[in-house]
Amino acid sequence: MIERLLPAYVSCAATREQSVPDGTLFPEEEALVANSVAKRRDDFTTARACARRALARLGLPPVPVLHGKRGMPLWPEGIVGSLTHCDGYRAAALARAADVLSLGIDAEPNAPLPSGVGELVTLPSERARFPAPVPGGAGEIHWDRLLFSAKESVFKTWYPLTLTELDFEEADLTVHREDDRAAEGTFTARLLRTDPALPPTLEGHWRVEDGIVATSVLLRPDWREAGGAAEGGAGR
Template identity: 50%
Template sequence: MTELRVPAGALLASVLPAQVRAEEWFGADPAGAVLFPEEEARIAKAVDKRRREFTTVRHCARAAMARLGVPPAPLLPGERGAPAWPDGVVGSMTHCAGYRAAAVARRDEVRTIGIDAEPALPLPDGVLRMTSSDEERARLAAYSAQFPEVCWDRLLFSAKEAVYKAWFPVTGRWLGFEDADVEFDPEARTFRARLLVADRPFDFLDGQWAAAGGIAVCAIAVLPAD
């Protein structure tokens, strides 16, 4: 399996349906990104790295909102850090070294979104065992034997982060790494997360993944009919 070839700036869009607007930023943070006063107050004591992440990912989110016809607005962290979106909008944000992105949609067209980006590098020692089951690790070994160029451990971590980001806005409840069993289709570049908790609005969450330019992304968008 070769690295996915996508147009510059279209990595995230390649794994989301047409109802979703995605914006992403590679490399150094844009000089023109600004915050609303309410956002400035939330980040006033943050270190420079955190401030730049916070600012640029909101720059991406407001650009994506503009493509929906939604005016710019403060995007404040809410419970467990989840961003509070304007009325009628659902969305998700992500950032990692050298990459920032956001995805948004109208609530009547998309029920929830979860996106996550990670460097396309192996996880640090010990992290995979803490975030996966024996069955998942066995599947990763099989994927790696056939497609060794993909960092499957990191991709699993990213998929589970995307699952949580899609889950929390709907339920308002925590979901641990152990509460979702993720299986990939390496050829189709999709994944399915089977949810293992009671009182759940979904039995499964389906997503897509891609990797290019040293970045791996996973995305879930639940449509109203899903």
């Protein structure tokens, strides 16, 4: 699913399984989850199995995938990437730094956010732009959850370049889709707090499939020459 949101030069691997046969950890990784509950351990292990599959598709050997502040994955030199996991879906997306400056992916269940959470992670202007339900459309899309996922992808793109926090209210997102019945489309994120490392606007892609919302943002190294906005990157 996530591979449909990113270009072919991004190596993607995903699974819907809670655990996978190749889900073993390096000792350094094992130390990070030694005291974790079973679900956290499964999420961590399966996401790293996906990461090693994605590395292999780039012709690279398996390595430990540790993390820095805010859980940011630490990749081999010359590699950028992102991980995501939720109930029913785990994925990794990796690319060479020559092709991608930063990227973020996120997956969430296609279900409403818990009561009160939507107001904390979305702006009134964003909620006012939610598309209206269309009878006979592609199935119910929970726009609050989609917006939350899209912001997660934005933040995962932002953080490795700035190493600073970006709050939910510091990005104003507009969701687009080709027609009222589509279960996929794009989104535009206008950054309300800017940084020289990023353009003021990021573009992303989203898709809803089999009960999962997936989103992605990709920023190329030449974004300044390309017109000052990140590309969404679909078309794998």
